[in-house]
Amino acid sequence: MSRLHVETTVNGEAAEFLCEAQENLLTALRDRLGLTGSKEGCGTGDCGACSVLLDGRLVPSCLVLAAEARDRQVTTIEGVAEGGKLHVLQQKFLEHAALQCGICTPGFIVAAKALLDRNPDPSEEEVRYWLAGNLCRCTGYDKIIRAVLDSAAELRKEIA
Amino acid sequence: MSALLKPRSEPRRNFKYVGQRPIRHDGPDKVTGRANYGADFTLPGMIHGVVVRSPHAHARILSIDTREAEAMPGVKAVITGADIAQNRAQVSMGEGSGDMHDVSENCLAHGKALYHGHVVAAVAAMTLTQAQAAARLIKVQYEKLKPVLDIESAIAPGAPILHDHLRTEGRAAGAPDRPTNIAARAVLERGSLEQGFAAADLVIEREFRTRMVHQGYIEPHACVARYSPDGQVFIWCTTQGPFQVRGACAAVLGMDLGRIKVVASEIGGGFGGKTTIYLEPLAVALSRKASLPVKMVMTREEVLRATGPTPGSRTRIKMGMKKDGRLTAASVTMHCESGAFAGLAHRSTAMCCLSAYRIPNFFIESHSVLTNKPKVAAYRAPGAPMAMFPVESLLDEFAQKLGMDPIDLRLLNAVEEGDAAPYGPKYGPIGYRETLQAAKSHPHWSAPLKPNQGRGVAAGFWFNAGLNSSAVVTLDADGSAAVVTGNPDIGGTRAAQAQMVAEELDIPVERVRPSVGDTDSVGYTDVTGGSRVCFATGMAVIQAAEDVRRQLCARAAKIWNVEAEAVTWSEGAAHPPASLDKKPLSLKELAAQMARTGGPIIGRASLSAPAAGPAFAVNICDLEVDKETGVSRVVRYTAIQDAGKAVHPSYVEGQMQGGAAQGIGWALNEEYRFDAEGKMENASFLDYRMPVASDLPMIDTVIVEVPNPTHPYGVRGVGEVPIVPPLGAVANAMARATGVRFTELPLSPMRVLEGLDAKG
Amino acid sequence: MAVVHFPNDWRRHTGGVAQLHVAAPRVQELYDELNRRFPGLGQGLEKAAVVIDGDIYNEAPYHKLEAGTEIHFVPRIAGG
C-alpha cells in the first residue's frame, strides 16, 4: 500500500504525515496529526464544520486532498488562539452564548476569522451570506451573527 | 435521599446566581476545538467498522455470504443477524418503554429488510478503506417485495404487510383481528360532537399533510466499543442517554447491565434523534469477535437514510365555532407515518392537538402507520408540531372569517389553570394566556407590513417530562464545589446546574465545576430529552446541594458541641443557636476542616420527578413572498415562551431561537423525498434543505415566567416547545401574504406557485 | 377516597363507567381494587402513566392518596 509522505505547516508549526492519495485533508488533520478540532458533518462540502484556512483561503478540508497540503500553510481552529489567549471571536462566542452543542463552532470561528481578516466592518447581511456555508442546527444563527459583529467592532477598536 | 417528590411550597422568587448569564464551563474547550465528540476518540489497537445496508425498501433476506469478505487481508470480524439474537425484552428507552425487539431489529435485520438503508451486516478491518472494500465483498441475496411508501397504500385493504405478527394496539372495539400496517391507535373523546357542531355558527373542515423531516444534528452518530476478554464492555459514544445506551445494548446483546460502562462524549446535537441506539451493539459484537476495540462513524448519507426522522402526517380536522369566537366542537383524525417499526406519535399527537384550547366537545383519533421507510425517532416535542399545525391554521381561518384579531380569538379559547386537558387531568398553573398577552403587546404584532408580506401567529405546547435523575455535589477543601449528573449537556444545562449549586451554597458560579458522569460514576439518570434536564435533574442537583448544606450544619454543630438541629444556615454560613456566643462558620471555614470533622462531604440526591408542568409558546412570523416564483423569506420572527423560571436566560433564548429555526425549516423547505422504489432522493445536506444563516433574520425572544409549583425555583421544561409554533406561524403568514390557505408542508417555492396559479 | 377518571377506550372494560370514587390508601391498593372490579383493565393500567392531581408519573405505586385526589391515566411519552 503506497503512502504519500506530506510535509506541510499547520498552525505555524512544521508537520508531516503519511497518507493515502485519496485521503482528504480533514482525515489527515484528525487521524494523522490528532487535530480533532475540525469536524466532519457531511463530507461533501455542504456543512462547513471542517473549515480550515489553506494559505489564508477559507476552504472545506473534507474536499481538499491531504497531499495538496504539501508546502502550504494550514490554519485550523487549534491555531486561532495565540499563545493560549483566546481570539476575540472565541471570547465573543462565549460571551454571547453563540454556541450550544458546539460541533459547528470550530468551523464558524475559522470562517468568521477569514471574513474579519478581509472585511473589518461587515454588515449583518454580509456576515450571514459569508457564513451561509456553515450549518448550525442548535442556535438559529442569531447569537452567532451578534458575536461576529461584536468581534468586528472590538477589533476595529483595537486598531483605531 | 430519594423520594417521590412533589413539593407544593411556593417556588423561590429572588435569586443571586440563578437568572444570570455566566459563561458555560464547557465553552472554552468548544471554541478552541479541544472538546471531544463521538468521532474524536481512539483506543490503542482500534480497528474500523462499517455496515452493509439493504438497497431495497422491502425485501426478504435469503442468504448472506461473508466468506470472501472474511478472507480479505486486514478484515478482523464480520457479523450478520445471526450474531445478535432476536429478543422481546422491554427496556425504558427515552421514548417511554421501547420495545427492544424493534430497536434490535432496526440495528441489524433478521430475515427481512424493511427500508432502503436497513443494516443487514457489518464488518471491521484494520483500516477504514479495507472495511469499506470488504463490505462490498459481502454478497446478500434478497427476494424483493412490493414496498409500501405512503399512508394511503399502507392502510389500503390487501396492502403488503411489513410485520405479519402485528395487530393494532388500541384498535376500535369490533375491529378485525388480522395483519395490518396500523401499528397503534389512540382515542380521546369529550362531550358530544353532534351537539357541539349543531351549536356552531361556523364550521371549517380541511385535510393537512406534513412530510418526514430529520432532526438534522450536525454530528453524525459515532462510537468506539471494546469487548474485553473478561466480558467487560466499554462504550464511548455520542448520545443523549448513556444509561439508555447501556440498557439497550445489555438487552440487545443479552448482557448484565453491570458489565457495560458507557461514557457519553460531548454531543453534537441530538434533538431526540440520539435517544436510541444504532451502531453501539454492532460495534460491541464486532469487538467481541475481533477481540479488538472497534470504531464506527456514520456518513451524513447514512444518518439521513437510516436514522430516525419524525413521522410524516395526514390530519383530517373539522372545527365548529360560534359567531362570538368560542369553539364548540372539534373532530381530528390523524395518521402518522412511523416508518418500518411502530412509533409513538399516535399518543402525543392525540394528546397535543387540542391541548391549548377549551373545547367542550371533541373526538380525536390518531394512528401510527407502518411504511417501508426509516424507523422514526423522537424529534423535539415528537408529534406536537404536526398535531398543532392544523389547529393553528384553522384558528387563523376562523379569525379571518369572523374579522377577529387572531390573538384575541386565541385568548377567548385559551386554557388556564383548572381547565381539563384533552388527555384528562386539570392543568396546574400554566402561562398560555400570559404568553398570548405578551405577544399582543409586542411591537412586532402592530408593526406595519410592506407589500407581499404577511404576518402569522401560532401557539405551541409540550408536556415536558419528569422521570428519574441523580446528582452528586462534592465540596472541596478550598470551598469550591463540583456537581456530577448523568445527563449529556447539549443546550447549556451544565452551566445551569452550576448556577443552582452556587445558589444553594452561596459560592460564585465559577467556583462550581459541573460535569457529565459516565454510567459508573453517578446514579441512574433518564435521557437528556423531554425538556427535563433543568427540571428533574435540576431538582436532584438542588437537593444534593441541600444535602451538602445539612452536612455542613452537622459539622458546625460538632465543632460547637451542640445538636445539629440547633444550627441554622443563611448567607453561606452556619449560624449557632442564639444561646451560644459563637461567630458563624462560613462554608470556606467548614470546608477547610472537613478532614477533622468527619471526612469528605458528598451531597447526593436521586428522585423520580413527576411530569414537569406543561409549557406554552406563541410565535409571530412575517413572511415576504415573491409571487412570480413562489420563493418566500422570513423577514421578522418573534418567539414568546413561558419558562417558569429561566435559570440561564441566554440558553433559554438559544432553545427558543434554535427551535424556531428548525420549525421554519420544516415549514418552508425540509422534507424526505423518496423515489418509486423507496430510496431517499435527497440524502445530503445539499438537497435536504435546512435553513442557512442567510435565510433567517434575528429571532427576537420574550421569556414569560409563570412559576411551576413542582420545582423549587418554578422551572418548566423549555427545550421542546420552541419547535411547535413555527409550522403554524409560517403557514398563517403565507396565507395572509398570498391569500391562499396552504394545507401541505413544506411551503416550497414550487408548491406556493402552484397554489397562486390555482387561485388565479 | 380518590376520584378515578377512565380514558375513553378503557370504558369498554369498565362497563361504560367514566368516573369512580375508590377508597385506597396508595396507588398500589387503588390498582388492586380496579383490577379486582374490572379484570379487563390489567394491561392498560400496567402500561399507562398515572396522573395524580395533575402531576404525571410513569410509575408511582406507593404514592399516598388523600381525600379527593384526582387520578387520571395517560399514555407514557418522554420526548426528544
Next chain:
Amino acid sequence: MQTARYEAPSTLSDAVRLAASEPMAKFFAGGTDLLVQVKGGVLDPTLYIDLKRIPGLVGIALNAEGLRLGAATPAAVICEHAEVKKLWPGFVEAAHLIGSTQIQGRGSVGGNLCNSSPAADSVCGLIVNQAVCVIAGAKGERNVPVEQFCTGPGKNVLQPGELLAALKLPRPAPRTADAYLRLIPRTEMDIAVVGAGVSLTLDASGTCTVARVAIGAVAPTALRVPAAEAALLGSKVDEAALARAAQAASDAAKPIDDKRGSAAYRKKVVGVLVRRASAIAAERARTR
C-alpha cells in the same frame, strides 16, 4: 477504493502525459465536484492529477482584448477582482453563487464547466459573454466556443488526455453589461432549479443592438435562446420587450421533473428570470 496515486505536474505536457498513462486518471482543480463524487462512490480514480501548480492555469490576465482566466482559478479569486467584477458583473454573480464561501475558496469556473451539469451556474454567464475554451492536449491547444463545450449532463467535448487550460472572455463593447439570476429555494447553498444569464448592448439612445440570452437547468445543457434575443433587439428593453423575451425563454425551455423542481415550475420561472435578468443588464448597460 483501490490505492490511488496523486501527482501535481508543473507543466501542461506532464499533465497530459500523466492522464494518458492511466485509464482512470482524473484532472482536478478545486475538486469540489470530483471529491463529492468519490465520497458518493460514483467515481474511484486511480490517479488524481492536481492542475493547480501549472503556471497559467491559476490566475487572471486582463488586457485590451479581454480576460484570460486560468481554468483552475478558484471562484473566490475571480469574485475579489474589482476590474473583472466591473466589466462582467453577471458572470461574477454566477461564479459567486457556486456553493458556499468555503467552496468558493476551492471550486473553479473551469471545474464547474468541466463537470458540465445542466444547472451549472457559470455556464450561462460564460455563454452570454462569448467565452472561448482553451483546451490543451497531446497535440497542443485548440479553442472551442463555450456554447459548444457541454454536450449533455456530465458530458463535454474534452477527449481523453485533454484538459481545459483557460477561458477567454472578449472585453465587453461600450454600453454592454450582463446579469445572472437563478432560482433556489433557500438564499444560498442550493443547486440552481433554474438559471438565466443575459448580456445586452445598447446604443446611445438606449436601444438594444446586441442581446445574448442563455438559460440553465431547463435542458440537457445550457441553452442560447435566439427568440428571446430577437424579442429584445431593437427595443428600449421596455416592459413589452421584456415580456416577449420571457415568453420566448419559457417556450424554448425543455426541462425535466426531478427532486429539485418540476418541469412545469421550471418552464414558468425561467421566463420570470430572463425578464428580470434582462432588466438588470439593461439598467447596468445604461450606466456604461
